[in-house]
Amino acid sequence: MAAKSPLISDENAENITRVEELAYELRIREVMTKNVFCLEPDTVMEVALDTFQMERISGAPVTSGGKLLGILSIEDLIHALRESNLTASVREYMTTDLVVIREFDPVVEALKTFYQTNFGRLPVLNESDELVGIITKGDITNGLLNALQRDYQAEELIRYRASHLFEDIVSARTSLILRYSIKKGDFVHGGNASSNIKRALLRLGASPQIARRCGIAIYEAEMNLIIHTNHGGTIRAEIEPHKITMEAYDDGPGIEDVELAMKPGYSTATNEVREMGFGAGMGLVNIKRCVDEMKLISSKERGTNLFMILYLESTDHNPNTIG
Amino acid sequence: MEINELVKIIDGEILTDASLNGREVAGAMGADLMSDVLASIQPEAALLTGLCNPQVVRTAQIADIRAIIFVRGKHPAQETILLANEEDIPLITTRHGLFEACGLLYAAGLISLEVKTEEDCSSS
Numbered sequence: 001m002a003a004k005s006p007l008i009s010d011e012n013a014e015n016i017t018r019v020e021e022l023a024y025e026l027r028i029r030e031v032m033t034k035n036v037f038c039l040e041p042d043t044v045m046e047v048a049l050d051t052f053q054m055e056r057i058s059g060a061p062v063t064s065g066g067k068l069l070g071i072l073s074i075e076d077l078i079h080a081l082r083e084s085n086l087t088a089s090v091r092e093y094m095t096t097d098l099v100v101i102r103e104f105d106p107v108v109e110a111l112k113t114f115y116q117t118n119f120g121r122l123p124v125l126n127e128s129d130e131l132v133g134i135i136t137k138g139d140i141t142n143g144l145l146n147a148l149q150r151d152y153q154a155e156e157l158i159r160y161r162a163s164h165l166f167e168d169i170v171s172a173r174t175s176l177i178l179r180y181s182i183k184k185g186d187f188v189h190g191g192n193a194s195s196n197i198k199r200a201l202l203r204l205g206a207s208p209q210i211a212r213r214c215g216i217a218i219y220e221a222e223m224n225l226i227i228h229t230n231h232g233g234t235i236r237a238e239i240e241p242h243k244i245t246m247e248a249y250d251d252g253p254g255i256e257d258v259e260l261a262m263k264p265g266y267s268t269a270t271n272e273v274r275e276m277g278f279g280a281g282m283g284l285v286n287i288k289r290c291v292d293e294m295k296l297i298s299s300k301e302r303g304t305n306l307f308m309i310l311y312l313e314s315t316d317h318n319p320n321t322i323g
Numbered sequence: 324m325e326i327n328e329l330v331k332i333i334d335g336e337i338l339t340d341a342s343l344n345g346r347e348v349a350g351a352m353g354a355d356l357m358s359d360v361l362a363s364i365q366p367e368a369a370l371l372t373g374l375c376n377p378q379v380v381r382t383a384q385i386a387d388i389r390a391i392i393f394v395r396g397k398h399p400a401q402e403t404i405l406l407a408n409e410e411d412i413p414l415i416t417t418r419h420g421l422f423e424a425c426g427l428l429y430a431a432g433l434i435s436l437e438v439k440t441e442e443d444c445s446s447s
Contacts, residue, residue, distance in 0.1 A: 191381030282358035
């Protein structure tokens with residue numbers, strides 16, 4: 001499961017970790033094949049051959065009174081066939097140089113053994129050294145896939161619960177409030193808040209169009225806080241079943257001429273900011289286009305407050321409405 | 324257009340880890356101003372740009388962009404690649420310039436996903 005590329009991304013790391021975690025979490029017992037077909041040491045090879053064919057198996061442990069004596073595989077049968085010695089007993093051809101594994105060992109132990117040896121199957125013993133099952137690579141793959149499927153179902157359940165959050169909770173007015181502190185000049189994390197809000201909306205069952213419009217509006221507001229404020233500011237998104245109210249506020253320096261700031265192309269951004277692809281004077285214009293209502297209040301004393309509302313019922317929004 | 328095909332057309336190099344097999348873009352847009360991108364790009368597009376900071380990836384995630392192509396042989400900083408891997412947005416770099424890369428893709432049948440906006444800057 002190791003990544004081929006030397007650079008392991010966070011996402012890869014996440015995936016690997018989950019499978020690796022599972023390989024450590026899952027016990028051999030949980031993935032092994034139980035009720036294994038066993039051979040007696042005195043069985044004749046020809047009978048073993050018939051059994052393999054009938055049961056469609058390619059190997060079987062040889063036991064006596066529950067104790068493991070060896071393993072008979074297809075290769076051992078071929079060996080006997082080559083020597084035209086099918087009348088011999090299983091005992092004569094079985095492999096006795098055995099590598100075994102314990103039922104409560106983590107799956108990763110079996111993976112290591114498969115990697116180190118050339119065995120296709122390992123007998124599984126309990127604490128009293130009795131044979132309780134057999135494990136193959138196929139068993140492990142199935143076990144891991146089943147476990148991942150269980151994880152997936154759990155995630156689906158979370159998603160389902162999130163999207164029914166507002167139906168499950170009864171109140172006069174239910175809302176979910178998300179708050180993010182935005183630091184002045186923090187370009188590296190710029191967009192984190194908008195990404196998280198967009199993800200939350202999708203999880204809550206908002207349409208991709210609504211999530212996208214909210215994301216763009218919040219992203220522009222977030223970049224404004226990073227670029228234009230004295231100390232950064234706060235983003236607050238209140239999600240209700242019928243609307244999303246977003247607010248970006250800071251403590252200064254305030255916008256001198258709000259009407260002018262709303263004009264497309266008007267910008268006070270520095271060249272450095274422009275080099276980053278922002279500050280083209282389109283931010284507020286973009287926001288206005290994305291939301292149903294927008295209100296910008298600013299003063300030198302109290303800083304700037306930007307209110308944005310997006311209604312969830314309306315499919316087509318009116319870009320000209322300003323609250 | 325399959326992203327793998329797009330990479331061939333512009334003789335690009337893939338910078339992110341995830342496989343591009345079966346992944347497609349519906350069209351493309353070229354721009355260096357992220358506000359322009361946010362204002363006018365339609366979902367499922369490829370973005371051709373000369374801008375290499377993490378903001379490009381953020382913009383892509385917010386605007387549902389399916390692939391980012393850096394032009395003029397630019398290589399973004401490691402933090403941009405890390406973020407792109409995290410957000411699962413493929414990054415591709417090509418030695419062609421913006422005009423040339425756009426032209427090659429347009430000639431290969433890739434459509435523009437830039438919507439016209441009424442606002443312009445003449446009034447400022």
